[in-house]
Amino acid sequence: HFNFTKLRKTFQFEFIRLIQEAGGLKKTEEKNRLYKDHPKGFYVYAKFKSTDNDSNDASSNKNSKDIQGCVNYFIRYAGRPAMAENRITEYNKESKTVSWFYNDHKDEKRHDVTD
Template sequence: MPLYILLQDLKWNPHIHCLIPELIYSFKKDKIKTFHHFNFIKLRKTFQFEFIRLIQEAGGLKKPEEKNRLYKDHPKGFYVYAKFKSNDNDSNDASANKKSKDIQGCVNYFIRYAGRPATAENRITEYNKESKTVSWFYNDHKDEKRHDVTDNVIDFINRLIIHIPDYHFLTTRYYGFYANASKKTLDKVHALLGIKKNKDYSREKRTKALKNKLNKIRYRTHLIDSFNLRPNSMQM
């Protein structure tokens, strides 16, 4: 479940992307069953309730009338744009009945989406040192047209830094049997589906891989790779 905040025009637009398996695992029966219905109405209202609750915990919506107005203006909950693989006949969202056939393509898209910066460097067309302005462009998905923008340097930086996640903030989280704490459950799910592991994700394997990765960025390793010299063998 990647959480990311990004728009082509760099506006502040908090939203969540979710990949939901169409599987339910029963601990008691140790079986898997598929489901072909997702209650989008409940999803919208639950998202609305939890989002408002978090805003209140952060110190916002202090007046009761502000909170009540959000529920009054959005009686069906906050908008959820959902492309669902299976048909959900009870959903009022037209987008919910669109099938996502390319599952791997969806996964790859989310990986790129969560890992990319707020804007690509090639979208910055000019920096004017004298006027202290930055010219850049974006393509609006609504009209598929290019829009050119010129900002003051400070304003442009402000547009960018609001998209930098807080320290230790994770843009991707896993829940259910995909969570790290549920590794054994995921192994059972894979076994029931007849899926073989492509990689060894054991703690020992991951610790060794991390150690090798960190070793490559050390000064000693760079010196050996670049000049074939070890620090203790260098002559002064």
């Protein structure tokens, strides 16, 4: 069993901490808003892949492979930028807003966001 809730909240905490260290969050209100707007943490897509013909005898070996796969994915994910530049659709300097999109892995739909 892998605790995805803890992974999301830990990722959220560490990500916010790194943004603060880099000088990206200057006000406490900005940081608090990120926690308030995302009470379940930041979504981390780290789904286990399994096949129907997995046997129970090999479950301990399979679990260690699954965990190692998640760790490898997380390391690759954490080492990349938070958002690909091509997902940014607009930047408005006057209103200080950025528009971007993301594809939700749950429903495979595109979501457009302006913040």
